[in-house]
Amino acid sequence: MPARSEAVSSLDDLRALLDPAAIVTDPQAMAPHLTDWRGKHRGAALALLRPRSVEEVSTILRWASATRTPVVPQGGNTSLSGGATPDASGRAVLLSLARLNRIRTIELEGDTLAAEAGCILADVQQAAAAHDRLFPLSLGSEGSCQIGGVVATNAGGINVIRYGTVRDLVLGLEYVRADGAVIHGLKPLRKDNAGYALKELVIGSEGTLAVVTAATFRLFPRPRASATALCGLASPADALRLLALLRQSAGERISSFELMCDAEMGLTLDLVPGTTLPLDERHAWYVFIELGGSDPNSPLDELLTRVLATALEQGVLRDAAIAQSEAQAKAIWHLRFAVAEANRRAGPIVSHDTSVAVADVPAFIAAIEAMAAERFPEARALFVGHVGDGNIHVVLRLPRQTPAEQLADIGHAVNAEVFAIVSRFGGSITAEHGIGRSLTGMLVRHAQPEALELMRAVKQAFDPLGILNPGAVLAQR
Structure with a gap:
């Protein structure tokens, strides 16, 4: 990766290619983008880039590949796993898709809607409702999270039991590779068996394989x-x-x-x-x-x-x-x-986004309660989640007086115990929030080694220079 002084110089080259509003370097304007929603991850960035078109996204990624500048895509910055926060080096640029915010098409004959990555989820829901249709994805952050982010994380929400995750809702995908090539795949095909399912890899990849710029979704009859x-x-x-x-x-x-x-x-x-x-x-x-x-x-x-x-x-x-x-x-x-919001206000917590088979949920919760009582007796185990699909959010609330310098070590210890129980039940360490930067080490521990090697091979194929969201999902070697 380039030294910061070299990157600053190359940023001047980018200014000649984009409109002035697309490049933000003012520290105060950048500050809200440099920490995650929970305030657990903080980083630094060379600039905040705000393209207004797919062509400008392509230009930015061509520049980033030529200069080997890390790029961290960011939507509504509602990530719960640190996946949209840069590291502390200051070498990366943040890529905000907020200005790509058009509903491109709504086709009632085929019940589809195409939206750009910067569209707010609630606005997409309202656009569908205005045409007497339902876009069923519903999350607590739907008033601020963006379409690119929900696609990049394969978001779930409260309606998964009936409509599935984002992966089940996406028919077509437009995205930009690390080298700037635009993959035009928005056609709303309900059946497509021509070669490998590349869009399925991009969905849920947390900005590490490509930058999502638009998606075509299935719509449903609006409930009467x-x-x-x-x-x-x-x-x-x-x-x-x-x-x-x-x-x-x-x-x-x-x-x-x-x-x-x-x-x-x-x-x-x-x-x-x-x-x-x-x-x-x-x-x-x-x-x-x-x-x-x-x-x-x-x-x-x-x-x-x-x-x-x-x-x-x-x-x-x-x-x-x-x-x-x-x-x-x-x-x-x-x-x-x-x-x-309640958990954020409650003080120090260690939270998890786990899943097990639906039938195993009661035994899984009992095992977590027993472990917490034995290993962390001063903590309180809390549970909330989508029990209909086996996705249980496990939260250990720590005493408010817990010293700040101990929180990281306690968090690691809690994670190890919780994920050991998850593995015992054959579950997943993350069901909908993603690996981000928080769980890269745990992915190495819990993924089958052969599967992990396949993941690394996919990353290498999509992003050979390793510039897209480095350090997220897969730990850097």
Whole structure:
């Protein structure tokens, strides 16, 4: 990689190729982009680059390859694994896609939408809704995260149980290679078996293989009827029993089925303004349910009421509140979406984005609780996640008085214990947040060596100079 003085000189060459607003070097303007959302990762950069077209992205990457300047792509900067934060060397440039923010096409005949990488997720949802369609990806950060970021991380969210992850939603992809070549693949093909599935590699690669500039997504009929409930239960095992009962009656109409422990609920109620519990009393565990259907006359409220009544009779359910209005439904889901903010305000935490087989969720949670009680008795184990697809976010909340200088060592120790349990269950150390910079060492430990070598070979093929987001996903040798 070039020395910083050489890179500064080469940056002058780039200025001749881009409009002045595309290159930002003012430290104050760059500062918000140099740390992650949680404040755990901090870095430095030579400049913040803000292209306004695919052609300018191509120009930047040709320049970066010629000068061997590291490039760190960044969307809404909502990464929970440090994947969009540069290192501390100051040699890299940050590549913001925020100005590529057009909805390019909406085709109602084929139910597709093409959006540029800088589009805010909530804006894409609204664009689909304006044409009486549903774009089902829904995240807590949907008001700020960008399309390029959700594609680069293969985001999941609360609707995976019905609609799948981003990889299941993307039909076409436009991206720019490290050498500046633009791969034009936005055609909304629902079947394409011509050669290797390159877009599947780029999706979820966290900016280490290519820079995503646009994507074509599947759209769905907008739900005409819905039903939302918050349920109180005694255990995760009861949550799976409730899911089984619901599947027997509602089938594919289950859009969301989320699990939360009471300790996590307590933090949310205490630390996030505007949150209230719509149940008469607290319970050990909670489930958030959303049903949706395209038939406006579908009695989903009645269906959900019947299933919950059966669950109550069978001792599976302790209590439930069914939303009677859209406002009540939003208030219920606000409890779920506010978790990340509550955890950020709670003080020192060590969080994980793990997944196991759905049937293993109760035993996995029990194993984590037992490990935490034995190895970290001063910490509090918290759980929240997409139980319908086995993605459980494990959070260990540490005492507020924990010395700052001890946090890194405690975090490493907690990670080792949690991921050992994940491996025992044959699960994954990250289900939707990605490896980023936080988990590169753990990937080396937990991935099969032969699989890791294939990953390195793919990286070499896409980015032979190693300039794209170096240090993310794969540890630098």
